[in-house]
Amino acid sequence: MQREINGRPVIETARGPVLTPCAPGSVLARLGDKWTILVVSMLALSPDTPMRFGAIRRGIPDISQRMLTLTLRSLERDGLVARHYYPEVPPRVEYELTARGRSMLDPLAAFTGWIRDTWQDIEASRKEFDDVERSGTSAN
Amino acid sequence: MQREINGRPVIETARGPVLTPCAPGSVLARLGDKWTILVVSMLALSPDTPMRFGAIRRGIPDISQRMLTLTLRSLERDGLVARHYYPEVPPRVEYELTARGRSMLDPLAAFTGWIRDTWQDIEASRKEFDDVERSGTSAN
DNA sequence: ATCGTCGGTTACATCATCATAACCATTGAA
DNA sequence: TTCAATGGTTATGATGATGTAACCGACGAT
Numbered sequence: 001m002q003r004e005i006n007g008r009p010v011i012e013t014a015r016g017p018v019l020t021p022c023a024p025g026s027v028l029a030r031l032g033d034k035w036t037i038l039v040v041s042m043l044a045l046s047p048d049t050p051m052r053f054g055a056i057r058r059g060i061p062d063i064s065q066r067m068l069t070l071t072l073r074s075l076e077r078d079g080l081v082a083r084h085y086y087p088e089v090p091p092r093v094e095y096e097l098t099a100r101g102r103s104m105l106d107p108l109a110a111f112t113g114w115i116r117d118t119w120q121d122i123e124a125s126r127k128e129f130d131d132v133e134r135s136g137t138s139a140n
Numbered sequence: 141m142q143r144e145i146n147g148r149p150v151i152e153t154a155r156g157p158v159l160t161p162c163a164p165g166s167v168l169a170r171l172g173d174k175w176t177i178l179v180v181s182m183l184a185l186s187p188d189t190p191m192r193f194g195a196i197r198r199g200i201p202d203i204s205q206r207m208l209t210l211t212l213r214s215l216e217r218d219g220l221v222a223r224h225y226y227p228e229v230p231p232r233v234e235y236e237l238t239a240r241g242r243s244m245l246d247p248l249a250a251f252t253g254w255i256r257d258t259w260q261d262i263e264a265s266r267k268e269f270d271d272v273e274r275s276g277t278s279a280n
Numbered sequence: 281a282t283c284g285t286c287g288g289t290t291a292c293a294t295c296a297t298c299a300t301a302a303c304c305a306t307t308g309a310a
Numbered sequence: 311t312t313c314a315a316t317g318g319t320t321a322t323g324a325t326g327a328t329g330t331a332a333c334c335g336a337c338g339a340t
Contacts, residue, residue, distance in 0.1 A: 016195045
Protein backbone atom coordinates (compact mmCIF):
# COMPACT_ATOMS: atom_id res chain seq x y z
CA MET A 1 0.00 0.00 0.00
CA GLN A 2 1.34 3.34 -1.07
CA ARG A 3 1.73 6.31 1.20
CA GLU A 4 0.04 9.47 0.05
CA ILE A 5 -0.03 13.07 1.20
CA ASN A 6 -2.12 15.94 -0.05
CA GLY A 7 -3.28 13.75 -2.88
CA ARG A 8 0.24 12.98 -3.97
CA PRO A 9 1.79 9.50 -4.03
CA VAL A 10 4.98 9.16 -2.02
CA ILE A 11 7.78 6.93 -3.27
CA GLU A 12 10.21 5.66 -0.64
CA THR A 13 13.81 5.55 -1.78
CA ALA A 14 17.11 4.81 -0.09
CA ARG A 15 17.86 8.55 0.03
CA GLY A 16 14.45 9.47 1.40
CA PRO A 17 10.89 10.01 0.27
CA VAL A 18 10.12 11.46 -3.15
CA LEU A 19 6.87 13.18 -4.03
CA THR A 20 5.29 12.54 -7.36
CA PRO A 21 4.57 16.03 -8.68
CA CYS A 22 1.01 15.50 -9.71
CA ALA A 23 -1.81 17.43 -11.16
CA PRO A 24 -3.87 18.64 -8.16
CA GLY A 25 -1.51 21.54 -7.81
CA SER A 26 -3.06 23.01 -10.93
CA VAL A 27 -6.44 23.16 -9.20
CA LEU A 28 -4.99 24.94 -6.21
CA ALA A 29 -3.20 27.30 -8.54
CA ARG A 30 -6.46 28.16 -10.24
CA LEU A 31 -8.28 28.81 -7.00
CA GLY A 32 -5.30 30.70 -5.66
CA ASP A 33 -5.41 33.41 -8.28
CA LYS A 34 -6.53 36.89 -7.55
CA TRP A 35 -10.27 36.63 -8.10
CA THR A 36 -11.47 33.04 -8.16
CA ILE A 37 -12.21 32.65 -4.46
CA LEU A 38 -14.14 35.90 -4.45
CA VAL A 39 -16.23 34.82 -7.42
CA VAL A 40 -16.91 31.40 -5.91
CA SER A 41 -17.84 33.11 -2.66
CA MET A 42 -20.32 35.34 -4.44
CA LEU A 43 -21.96 32.38 -6.15
CA ALA A 44 -21.99 30.49 -2.86
CA LEU A 45 -24.15 33.26 -1.40
CA SER A 46 -27.07 32.00 -3.47
CA PRO A 47 -26.36 28.31 -4.06
CA ASP A 48 -29.90 27.67 -5.24
CA THR A 49 -30.58 30.53 -7.63
CA PRO A 50 -28.38 31.70 -10.49
CA MET A 51 -26.78 35.10 -10.45
CA ARG A 52 -26.43 37.63 -13.22
CA PHE A 53 -23.05 38.81 -14.47
CA GLY A 54 -23.68 42.34 -13.34
CA ALA A 55 -24.73 41.27 -9.86
CA ILE A 56 -21.50 39.33 -9.39
CA ARG A 57 -19.57 42.28 -10.70
CA ARG A 58 -21.23 44.70 -8.31
CA GLY A 59 -20.55 42.28 -5.45
CA ILE A 60 -16.82 42.35 -6.03
CA PRO A 61 -15.60 45.93 -5.99
CA ASP A 62 -12.48 46.51 -8.07
CA ILE A 63 -12.84 43.49 -10.34
CA SER A 64 -12.80 44.53 -13.96
CA GLN A 65 -15.25 43.21 -16.50
CA ARG A 66 -12.44 41.43 -18.26
CA MET A 67 -11.14 39.64 -15.18
CA LEU A 68 -14.63 38.58 -14.16
CA THR A 69 -15.21 37.14 -17.61
CA LEU A 70 -11.91 35.29 -17.53
CA THR A 71 -12.45 33.99 -14.01
CA LEU A 72 -15.94 32.75 -14.75
CA ARG A 73 -14.71 31.13 -17.95
CA SER A 74 -12.00 29.25 -16.03
CA LEU A 75 -14.50 28.03 -13.46
CA GLU A 76 -16.83 26.96 -16.22
CA ARG A 77 -13.98 25.11 -17.89
CA ASP A 78 -13.39 23.17 -14.67
CA GLY A 79 -17.08 22.32 -14.45
CA LEU A 80 -17.50 24.23 -11.21
CA VAL A 81 -19.79 26.91 -12.62
CA ALA A 82 -22.59 26.70 -15.16
CA ARG A 83 -23.36 29.51 -17.58
CA HIS A 84 -26.83 30.18 -18.90
CA TYR A 85 -27.20 32.54 -21.83
CA TYR A 86 -30.54 34.12 -22.71
CA PRO A 87 -30.41 35.93 -26.06
CA GLU A 88 -32.73 38.73 -25.05
CA VAL A 89 -32.09 42.39 -25.56
CA PRO A 90 -30.12 43.43 -23.68
CA PRO A 91 -28.67 39.95 -23.25
CA ARG A 92 -29.02 38.19 -19.94
CA VAL A 93 -26.38 35.77 -18.69
CA GLU A 94 -26.71 33.87 -15.44
CA TYR A 95 -24.16 31.86 -13.52
CA GLU A 96 -24.50 29.28 -10.78
CA LEU A 97 -22.39 26.71 -9.02
CA THR A 98 -22.72 23.21 -10.42
CA ALA A 99 -23.16 20.20 -8.12
CA ARG A 100 -19.40 19.78 -8.33
CA GLY A 101 -18.90 23.39 -7.41
CA ARG A 102 -21.19 23.06 -4.42
CA SER A 103 -19.37 19.91 -3.33
CA MET A 104 -16.26 22.04 -3.06
CA LEU A 105 -17.75 24.51 -0.60
CA ASP A 106 -17.37 22.49 2.60
CA PRO A 107 -13.75 21.43 2.10
CA LEU A 108 -12.95 24.93 0.92
CA ALA A 109 -14.61 26.41 3.99
CA ALA A 110 -12.50 24.14 6.19
CA PHE A 111 -9.42 25.66 4.70
CA THR A 112 -10.51 29.28 4.45
CA GLY A 113 -11.73 28.95 8.02
CA TRP A 114 -8.22 28.08 9.08
CA ILE A 115 -6.97 31.07 7.14
CA ARG A 116 -9.49 33.35 8.83
CA ASP A 117 -8.46 32.06 12.26
CA THR A 118 -4.75 32.28 11.52
CA TRP A 119 -4.67 35.34 9.36
CA GLN A 120 -3.72 37.89 11.98
CA ASP A 121 -0.84 35.76 13.22
CA ILE A 122 0.42 35.31 9.68
CA GLU A 123 0.26 39.05 9.08
CA ALA A 124 2.22 39.64 12.27
CA SER A 125 4.85 37.09 11.26
CA ARG A 126 5.24 38.74 7.88
CA LYS A 127 5.73 42.16 9.40
CA GLU A 128 8.27 40.86 11.87
CA PHE A 129 10.14 38.93 9.20
CA ASP A 130 10.29 41.95 6.91
CA ASP A 131 11.46 44.19 9.73
CA VAL A 132 14.26 41.80 10.71
CA GLU A 133 15.26 41.52 7.06
CA ARG A 134 15.47 45.26 6.68
CA SER A 135 17.45 45.88 9.85
CA GLY A 136 19.48 42.70 9.40
CA THR A 137 20.73 43.72 5.98
CA SER A 138 22.65 46.65 7.39
CA ALA A 139 23.45 45.08 10.78
CA ASN A 140 25.14 42.03 9.28
CA MET B 141 -24.79 39.85 13.18
CA GLN B 142 -22.86 39.97 9.97
CA ARG B 143 -22.98 37.28 7.32
CA GLU B 144 -19.64 35.85 6.32
CA ILE B 145 -18.39 33.50 3.64
CA ASN B 146 -14.96 32.05 3.13
CA GLY B 147 -13.69 34.36 5.81
CA ARG B 148 -15.06 37.43 4.07
CA PRO B 149 -17.67 39.76 5.51
CA VAL B 150 -20.75 40.20 3.36
CA ILE B 151 -22.48 43.57 3.17
CA GLU B 152 -26.14 43.56 2.16
CA THR B 153 -27.15 46.40 -0.12
CA ALA B 154 -30.29 47.28 -2.02
CA ARG B 155 -28.68 46.06 -5.23
CA GLY B 156 -27.45 42.80 -3.71
CA PRO B 157 -24.67 41.44 -1.54
CA VAL B 158 -21.18 42.90 -1.70
CA LEU B 159 -18.07 41.04 -0.64
CA THR B 160 -15.37 42.83 1.25
CA PRO B 161 -12.21 41.90 -0.61
CA CYS B 162 -10.07 40.94 2.31
CA ALA B 163 -6.68 39.58 3.01
CA PRO B 164 -7.11 35.78 3.21
CA GLY B 165 -6.85 35.67 -0.54
CA SER B 166 -3.18 36.45 -0.20
CA VAL B 167 -2.66 33.28 1.83
CA LEU B 168 -4.44 31.19 -0.76
CA ALA B 169 -2.37 32.85 -3.43
CA ARG B 170 0.79 31.92 -1.61
CA LEU B 171 -0.23 28.29 -1.22
CA GLY B 172 -1.51 28.20 -4.77
CA ASP B 173 1.82 28.87 -6.37
CA LYS B 174 3.77 26.25 -8.19
CA TRP B 175 5.83 24.72 -5.39
CA THR B 176 4.47 25.61 -1.96
CA ILE B 177 2.09 22.68 -1.55
CA LEU B 178 4.78 20.28 -2.61
CA VAL B 179 7.22 21.70 -0.07
CA VAL B 180 4.62 21.65 2.70
CA SER B 181 3.78 18.08 1.77
CA MET B 182 7.42 17.06 2.04
CA LEU B 183 7.73 18.62 5.47
CA ALA B 184 4.46 17.02 6.52
CA LEU B 185 6.01 13.63 5.83
CA SER B 186 8.12 14.02 8.96
CA PRO B 187 6.16 16.38 11.20
CA ASP B 188 8.31 15.51 14.21
CA THR B 189 11.84 15.68 12.85
CA PRO B 190 13.39 18.46 10.81
CA MET B 191 14.46 17.91 7.24
CA ARG B 192 17.59 19.05 5.46
CA PHE B 193 17.48 21.33 2.46
CA GLY B 194 18.96 18.68 0.21
CA ALA B 195 16.47 16.05 1.32
CA ILE B 196 13.55 18.31 0.48
CA ARG B 197 15.15 19.09 -2.84
CA ARG B 198 15.63 15.44 -3.70
CA GLY B 199 12.03 14.76 -2.72
CA ILE B 200 10.69 17.23 -5.26
CA PRO B 201 12.07 16.39 -8.68
CA ASP B 202 12.32 19.37 -11.01
CA ILE B 203 12.39 22.05 -8.33
CA SER B 204 15.44 24.24 -8.73
CA GLN B 205 17.60 25.29 -5.83
CA ARG B 206 16.49 28.85 -6.28
CA MET B 207 12.77 28.11 -6.22
CA LEU B 208 13.15 25.86 -3.18
CA THR B 209 14.99 28.64 -1.38
CA LEU B 210 12.34 31.19 -2.30
CA THR B 211 9.47 28.90 -1.36
CA LEU B 212 10.95 28.01 2.01
CA ARG B 213 11.66 31.67 2.68
CA SER B 214 8.05 32.57 1.97
CA LEU B 215 6.79 29.86 4.29
CA GLU B 216 9.23 31.00 6.94
CA ARG B 217 7.98 34.55 6.50
CA ASP B 218 4.43 33.37 7.16
CA GLY B 219 5.57 31.53 10.29
CA LEU B 220 4.60 28.16 8.83
CA VAL B 221 8.12 26.78 8.62
CA ALA B 222 11.09 27.14 10.95
CA ARG B 223 14.65 27.28 9.70
CA HIS B 224 17.59 26.02 11.74
CA TYR B 225 21.06 26.95 10.60
CA TYR B 226 24.12 25.06 11.85
CA PRO B 227 27.34 26.79 10.82
CA GLU B 228 29.29 23.59 10.30
CA VAL B 229 31.36 22.75 7.28
CA PRO B 230 29.75 22.10 4.98
CA PRO B 231 26.84 24.05 6.44
CA ARG B 232 23.74 22.21 7.58
CA VAL B 233 20.28 23.77 7.38
CA GLU B 234 17.18 22.05 8.63
CA TYR B 235 13.53 22.93 8.12
CA GLU B 236 10.41 21.86 9.93
CA LEU B 237 6.78 22.83 10.15
CA THR B 238 5.97 25.12 13.05
CA ALA B 239 2.96 24.49 15.28
CA ARG B 240 1.08 26.90 13.05
CA GLY B 241 2.20 24.99 9.99
CA ARG B 242 1.06 21.71 11.50
CA SER B 243 -2.30 23.27 12.40
CA MET B 244 -2.79 23.88 8.71
CA LEU B 245 -2.40 20.25 7.69
CA ASP B 246 -5.89 19.01 8.55
CA PRO B 247 -7.86 21.82 6.88
CA LEU B 248 -5.50 21.65 3.93
CA ALA B 249 -5.99 17.90 3.70
CA ALA B 250 -9.75 18.42 3.68
CA PHE B 251 -9.37 20.56 0.62
CA THR B 252 -6.68 18.61 -1.23
CA GLY B 253 -8.72 15.48 -0.52
CA TRP B 254 -11.61 17.02 -2.39
CA ILE B 255 -9.23 17.86 -5.21
CA ARG B 256 -7.92 14.31 -5.30
CA ASP B 257 -11.46 12.94 -5.44
CA THR B 258 -12.61 15.42 -8.07
CA TRP B 259 -9.47 15.74 -10.09
CA GLN B 260 -10.31 13.30 -12.85
CA ASP B 261 -13.70 14.90 -13.42
CA ILE B 262 -12.12 18.34 -13.58
CA GLU B 263 -9.56 17.12 -16.09
CA ALA B 264 -12.35 15.65 -18.20
CA SER B 265 -14.31 18.90 -18.06
CA ARG B 266 -11.28 20.85 -19.17
CA LYS B 267 -10.67 18.58 -22.12
CA GLU B 268 -14.30 18.75 -23.17
CA PHE B 269 -14.43 22.51 -22.79
CA ASP B 270 -11.27 22.98 -24.84
CA ASP B 271 -12.53 20.65 -27.55
CA VAL B 272 -15.85 22.47 -27.85
CA GLU B 273 -14.02 25.80 -27.94
CA ARG B 274 -11.79 24.61 -30.72
CA SER B 275 -14.54 23.13 -32.88
CA GLY B 276 -16.97 25.88 -31.93
CA THR B 277 -14.67 28.62 -33.15
CA SER B 278 -14.90 27.40 -36.72
CA ALA B 279 -18.43 25.99 -36.53
CA ASN B 280 -19.98 29.22 -35.26
C1' DA C 281 46.04 22.07 -7.02
C1' DT C 282 41.64 20.82 -8.11
C1' DC C 283 37.32 18.97 -7.24
C1' DG C 284 32.96 17.98 -4.76
C1' DT C 285 29.60 19.08 -0.88
C1' DC C 286 26.10 22.23 1.02
C1' DG C 287 23.08 25.95 0.98
C1' DG C 288 22.62 29.50 -0.87
C1' DT C 289 22.86 34.41 -4.03
C1' DT C 290 22.94 37.01 -8.27
C1' DA C 291 22.02 38.14 -13.15
C1' DC C 292 19.29 37.50 -16.90
C1' DA C 293 15.61 35.80 -20.04
C1' DT C 294 10.98 34.19 -20.50
C1' DC C 295 6.33 33.56 -19.62
C1' DA C 296 1.81 34.21 -17.32
C1' DT C 297 -1.07 37.34 -14.89
C1' DC C 298 -3.36 41.45 -14.37
C1' DA C 299 -4.80 46.37 -15.23
C1' DT C 300 -6.48 49.81 -18.34
C1' DA C 301 -8.92 51.31 -21.97
C1' DA C 302 -11.29 51.16 -26.22
C1' DC C 303 -14.52 48.81 -28.99
C1' DC C 304 -18.74 45.80 -30.31
C1' DA C 305 -24.12 44.78 -31.21
C1' DT C 306 -28.70 45.42 -29.99
C1' DT C 307 -32.59 47.91 -28.39
C1' DG C 308 -35.35 51.27 -25.85
C1' DA C 309 -35.49 55.65 -23.73
C1' DA C 310 -34.40 60.81 -23.51
C1' DT D 311 -29.85 61.47 -32.57
C1' DT D 312 -27.50 60.49 -28.92
C1' DC D 313 -27.22 57.87 -24.86
C1' DA D 314 -27.31 53.98 -21.45
C1' DA D 315 -27.63 49.01 -20.37
C1' DT D 316 -25.74 44.23 -20.93
C1' DG D 317 -22.06 41.02 -21.47
C1' DG D 318 -18.68 40.63 -23.51
C1' DT D 319 -13.72 40.99 -26.91
C1' DT D 320 -9.38 42.98 -28.27
C1' DA D 321 -5.00 45.54 -27.89
C1' DT D 322 -1.35 47.11 -25.19
C1' DG D 323 1.73 47.48 -21.15
C1' DA D 324 3.34 46.63 -16.67
C1' DT D 325 4.24 43.59 -13.11
C1' DG D 326 5.28 39.28 -11.10
C1' DA D 327 6.49 34.38 -11.17
C1' DT D 328 9.51 31.04 -12.88
C1' DG D 329 13.54 28.87 -15.37
C1' DT D 330 18.54 28.71 -16.35
C1' DA D 331 23.05 29.36 -15.33
C1' DA D 332 26.99 31.05 -13.05
C1' DC D 333 29.17 32.14 -8.85
C1' DC D 334 30.36 32.04 -3.64
C1' DG D 335 33.07 30.17 0.78
C1' DA D 336 34.94 26.81 3.74
C1' DC D 337 36.77 22.47 4.07
C1' DG D 338 37.89 17.41 3.15
C1' DA D 339 39.20 14.15 -0.14
C1' DT D 340 41.80 12.93 -4.41
